[in-house]
Amino acid sequence: MRKSWLLFFVSVSLSGFYAHAQNAMAEKAIRDAFNGYRTAYIREKLYVHTDKNFYLTGEILWFRIYDVDASFQRPLDISKIAYIEILDDSNKSVLQQKVSLKPGEASGSFIIPPGIPTGNYRFRAYTRWMRNFGPDYFFSKIISIVNPHKLEVDSMAKKTDRYDIQFFPEGGNLIQNLETKVGFRITDAYGTGMDCTGWIVDNNQDTILKFQPAIFGLGHFMFTPLTGHTYKAIVNFPNGNQVTRDLPQAYSNGYEMNISKTADKQLTVTVSASGNPDPAMYVYLFVHTRGDLKKFDGQYLKDGKAVFSINTDDLGDGISHFTVFNFNELPVCERLYFKYPQNTFQIQVSPMDAYETRKKIQLDFSTSDHEGKPIRADMSMAVYRLDSLQTLDKTDISEYMYLSSELGGGIESPEYYFSDSSAAREETMDNLMLTQGWRRFKWQDLLQNKPAPIQLMPEYNGHIIQGKLVDNKTGAGIPDLDAYLSIPSTKTQFRATSSSAEGRVNFEMTGMYGSQEIIIQTNPKEDSSSHIDIESPFDHQYTSTQLPDISVPSITSPVLLDESIHAQVQQIYSGNKMQQFIMPAIDTNSFYVTPDEGYLLDDYTRFLTMEEVLREYVTSVDVLRKRDKFQLLVYNYPLKEFFRSPPMILIDGVPVFDPNKLFHQDPLKIRRIDLITRQYFLGFQPFNGVVNCTTYHGDLDGFDMDPRATVLDYPGIPGQREFFTPVYETEQAINSRMPDFRTLLYWSPQIKTGPDGKNQVSFYTSDIPGKYAMVVQGLTDYGEPGSRVLFFTVKK
16 A cells, blocks of 8 residues: 555646646747747837927928837947838828937928818838838828819828727637636728727527627627627618628637736636647746736636736736737737726926917926936927817827837827726727737747747848849849949948849948939949849838828818918028028048048049059059050058059949049049058958049049949938027017917927936927917836826917
8 A cells, every 4th residue: 555655746746747747848949949039039129209290281290219129228330321211192292211229219390281172181101120020110290282273182092991809718729618707899991990890600690699889999898609600790870881891700619818907916817628628728828018028827628717817917008918828828818908097298388378379488397217316217208289270289208109100000099098087998908919919929939939030130230221133134143253343432331232142232322411313233244134122121011001082171271271371471481591501510421431552643643644643643553455455453561562452442432343434534534542551341342452542532534334234313411401599588589570380399309307307498489379388298218108288378
């Protein structure tokens, strides 16, 4: 008997040890796969604060970009360029702009084109790196543009009465004979929630239950699918339309998950299994907030259930992902949960009430954390007039960072979820979380260490000009061929690269401001049958969410007339002051920075041929001539011998592959000759020295370009427009008859508070009375978002 008990004890102990070891291995595998993915594929997030959301054509749109690590919401520095677009309802871009990103931020502006039609437009922003993960995660907001000369809406998109009806079992699947919470979302084709009444009926036409959305077309019901039954939803709309949809299939085996709030700050996660889907019956719960792991736990199923408890204090603010894995480390359930932020910072502003026209407004700012302690913050601020056309822009940085940016695809009235604290709001938020499905990445690929389909590298150092080398005969890409890009100027801007297996070429540019002419070519001695196509750096993928219709004001609207007069008067009297730009300090060095030798030809007696110049003055080159063909070799000083192969010869940064072209150049048009007298690497390409000739104006004066070269105007980064605000400090200025019809009183893309959390801002009211809104948004150094809206009036 004693021996039997001993064997039993050893057996149980070994099985327990084995199970523990297996669980530890499974936990490590899931953790390592997740952490490896998070480390390899940093998520970048942009938020854009625009000065307002309603514009007349010809007005200036001002914006500030916040560029952050999506996990911790702190300033990020992996991209140097952001891309801004305004799209119409057919996803045609009516305006595009590149913006230079400093670490974590950028600002800019552009004029709304005067010829575009009245309508709602999509303002979106992204980086090259973000393009790898799809347009649903670009920053996007709707702006309204009214053309007073063309009020009729010129819509190219086809309007439809289609309904979008979807059902989402909690955790992902319906399982036969298990009660499940089923979320539903019922909207029109434009994402607006629909009022309706629905019934669930089975294949015997028996009515199982009735349902109705609470708000925004969102709701849920409890439902137990039975074996041998199928189910449909019949939905009736107030306009008399009736739509029938199949419910998701109910499986005989599988898992179901339920999250419930059982007490203050306490969540209970119940995992149920049916049909003995897993022999070991052990499950893991994996929880992360924006990629930051918060909980990993495992339990055996008892009577088909496992119950986990989580304190919400252990979760991060915003959306957390709850994923259930079975014993084989396969994800079987997933659900989102939202925790309202506790760490938003507070922005205090000195009280505002009423002001007269042309009076100074001075604001004292103070910023503090959620505990009231002073904190550094980086903010932007807009002050604009409200009326029936320009209402308060409700786009909010806290809502976006914690909610919209994590879901993608657009949310109806996202400000509602942060408007007040009520049971109805929390229930609606939970319904929103229920109706999202599986998010962000495929667990199967992650666990199998499959690399994400990354095709575009981030622009770490500057803008990347991308193109493709194409065979003229076949249209196929040409691999392993050297290509060169030049921007002719006195500052030698020259890049070299080699094509990929698909024929793609990338040229990394720095400090590319303004529109410039670029020249791209291959060496005609190596290639005579290709051309280079330059690709747009702007993305060609779009969300499926359609733009809502704009409420077009009447042509006799007094508000529209006033807005139009204000804009025209400002353009006439202050338009030139709004066209002042700040150009950043530009590196004027050539790509090689400092040459090994340099010759200013005006310091020497001028010869009439380049052959004489090079033979007489440039001692570190050897000029060879055989019949009518020249060859040039550079002395390699480190090895104390001439290179045996020719150098890279440039004129104003443009490669000269035939030395005869250099020797036929008029030397009186050449100002300077620089030499690199050693082997020089540009990217992965080695050059046996460099000879760079610069003309007086950097315009290739007299140089005969290769006709095969691709030459085009390429828009770079525009200068930064200065926001103009008049100053009324003297009686003369106050009494000036120069009209001041500003409705945007102030815009500042950057207001920083120091360690004491304080700063001060001042501006002046205009001649236009009315109600004004002051909107401040920003982030702390720790990634905590915050905003503040105040109202005041201006009286005559």
